[in-house]
Amino acid sequence: MSLRHALLGLLDARPASGYDLLKTFETSMANVWPATQSQVYGELGRLTDAGLLEVSAEGARGRKEYTITDPGRAELRTWLLAPEPPRPVRSEMLLRVFFLDRIAADRARAYLTAQGAAAEARGAGLAALEESVPWDDGPLSTYGRIALEYGKRQAAMQASWAAWAAAQIPADTSAWDGATGGAPAGGGEGGAADRAAENQ
Amino acid sequence: MSLRHALLGLLDARPASGYDLLKTFETSMANVWPATQSQVYGELGRLTDAGLLEVSAEGARGRKEYTITDPGRAELRTWLLAPEPPRPVRSEMLLRVFFLDRIAADRARAYLTAQGAAAEARGAGLAALEESVPWDDGPLSTYGRIALEYGKRQAAMQASWAAWAAAQIPADTSAWDGATGGAPAGGGEGGAADRAAENQ
DNA sequence: CCTCGACCTGTCACTGTTGACACGTCAAAC
DNA sequence: GTTTGACGTGTCAACAGTGACAGGTCGAGG
Numbered sequence: 001m002s003l004r005h006a007l008l009g010l011l012d013a014r015p016a017s018g019y020d021l022l023k024t025f026e027t028s029m030a031n032v033w034p035a036t037q038s039q040v041y042g043e044l045g046r047l048t049d050a051g052l053l054e055v056s057a058e059g060a061r062g063r064k065e066y067t068i069t070d071p072g073r074a075e076l077r078t079w080l081l082a083p084e085p086p087r088p089v090r091s092e093m094l095l096r097v098f099f100l101d102r103i104a105a106d107r108a109r110a111y112l113t114a115q116g117a118a119a120e121a122r123g124a125g126l127a128a129l130e131e132s133v134p135w136d137d138g139p140l141s142t143y144g145r146i147a148l149e150y151g152k153r154q155a156a157m158q159a160s161w162a163a164w165a166a167a168q169i170p171a172d173t174s175a176w177d178g179a180t181g182g183a184p185a186g187g188g189e190g191g192a193a194d195r196a197a198e199n200q
Numbered sequence: 201m202s203l204r205h206a207l208l209g210l211l212d213a214r215p216a217s218g219y220d221l222l223k224t225f226e227t228s229m230a231n232v233w234p235a236t237q238s239q240v241y242g243e244l245g246r247l248t249d250a251g252l253l254e255v256s257a258e259g260a261r262g263r264k265e266y267t268i269t270d271p272g273r274a275e276l277r278t279w280l281l282a283p284e285p286p287r288p289v290r291s292e293m294l295l296r297v298f299f300l301d302r303i304a305a306d307r308a309r310a311y312l313t314a315q316g317a318a319a320e321a322r323g324a325g326l327a328a329l330e331e332s333v334p335w336d337d338g339p340l341s342t343y344g345r346i347a348l349e350y351g352k353r354q355a356a357m358q359a360s361w362a363a364w365a366a367a368q369i370p371a372d373t374s375a376w377d378g379a380t381g382g383a384p385a386g387g388g389e390g391g392a393a394d395r396a397a398e399n400q
Numbered sequence: 401c402c403t404c405g406a407c408c409t410g411t412c413a414c415t416g417t418t419g420a421c422a423c424g425t426c427a428a429a430c
Numbered sequence: 431g432t433t434t435g436a437c438g439t440g441t442c443a444a445c446a447g448t449g450a451c452a453g454g455t456c457g458a459g460g
Contacts, residue, residue, distance in 0.1 A: 002292050003446080009299035019408050032294045036448060041410060061408050061455045080303050080311075084292060088417090092202050092287055094232045094347050096280060099209040101339030103280050111280075137370075139301030146365045147294050157357045165346045170337075203416080219438050236418060241440060261425045261438050288447090 003043050006033050008052065008068060008076040013140075015056055015067040018044050028144070031151060047072070097165075105172040112169075116162030123155030203243050206233050208252065208268060208276040213340075215256055215267040218244050228344070231351060247272070297365075305372040312369075316362030323355030 010021055018041050025035045044066055047053040052072035057065040100108040130148055135141045210221055218241050225235045244266055247253040252272035257265040293315060300308040330348055335341045
């Protein structure tokens with residue numbers, strides 16, 4: 001339930017409407033904790049019912065400005081200071097890596113290379129972002145930069161890992177493939193069943 | 201819907217029961233694509249209904265052994281070769297970083313230091329795991345090692361980032377805190393509202 | 401005057417994930 | 431002979447997140 005805390009954190013800085021918050025989730029928060037419209041409006045309502053927020057003003061076009069309450073601030077601080085139970089990590093990319101021996105070695109290498117390129121592009125995007133932002137010495141600049149640096153380091157790590165990984169793949173492991181779009185021609189190849197059991 | 205493909209990938213290597221697969225999700229896959237019992241059994245049923253799997257044998261204690269079918273293999277290959285739409289990334293840790301200016305600077309530093317220590321521990325755990333696994337030169341060893349290497353590099357990156365980040369925090373940004381467990385004493389400090397708007 | 405784009409709020413059905421519950425069996429140790 | 435523990439299957443309620451739908455308002459430009 002971290003969306004709740006993202007909302008509280010944002011509103012602790014300054015009051016805002018759902019629409020305002022939505023913009024933030026599409027920009028600043030997009031790489032940290034994305035959220036959709038339905039989620040934001042829904043959670044704002046629940047937070048208000050729970051007394052952690054209140055509607056401090058109603059403007060034109062039905063705009064509602066939300067303000068954090070004292071219980072809300074307390075909740076935010078509690079969350080910030082609380083030890084975090086580790087969230088389950090899921091990586092579709094690594095899942096694919098696990099099964100890369102099912103396709104031809106050059107395809108597998110191509111996959112990793114593409115991942116590396118994507119990571120580099122991501123890194124370049126973040127570097128460009130860093131250039132374009134007018135960093136001052138306020139708290140948001142300090143912590144925003146720290147978060148951004150994480151993204152840059154992560155991208156660099158992925159790129160170098162992908163290059164290394166592509167080089168680890170031997171000349172050929174399992175040969176067959178399925179052409180670009182075609183279904184494998186059926187038949188019982190059955191083979192490939194003698195792999196070692198676990199790797200943990 | 202990657203659980204589906206994880207199941208297909210596992211069963212493409214060798215037939216197994218839900219229980220067998222569950223063990224794998226608790227060990228090898230735990231750091232890549234964890235899944236609970238209800239998910240595994242449920243998905244196996246759906247996959248069988250869809251004709252991507254079939255029950256190849258029924259053993260003692262109601263054990264059902266599932267085998268991948270040709271359509272299942274085709275689906276797996278298609279997925280492996282398909283370009284992946286990027287999944288939304290969520291990091292509760294980075295979300296906290298965004299709001300770290302709400303607590304005292306030494307607390308913020310402590311948070312980052314703790315993150316670094318946790319990352320180092322994770323890295324050490326993976327290194328120990330690497331030692332304990334009898335790597336051969338089979339495909340599972342190759343790709344398992346590649347995935348493991350990712351985890352190690354990720355942990356190292358997080359540790360060094362955390363150290364760097366802790367050093368970025370100035371002597372003090374915002375002063376107040378809320379003691380170890382106490383609620384903030386209420387009152388309208390209101391201040392802290394003049395932060396720059398966006399950072400994207 | 402009208403249209404268009406930005407503003408602004410909300411709901412709904414669906415999927416993936418979680419955690420708890422519920423049930424029954426077989427082998428080995430006591 | 432009974433208990434214990436691993437084996438083995440399944441269901442259910444609840445919740446987070448997604449994407450589409452549905453509606454309405456205000457200001458500026460043609």
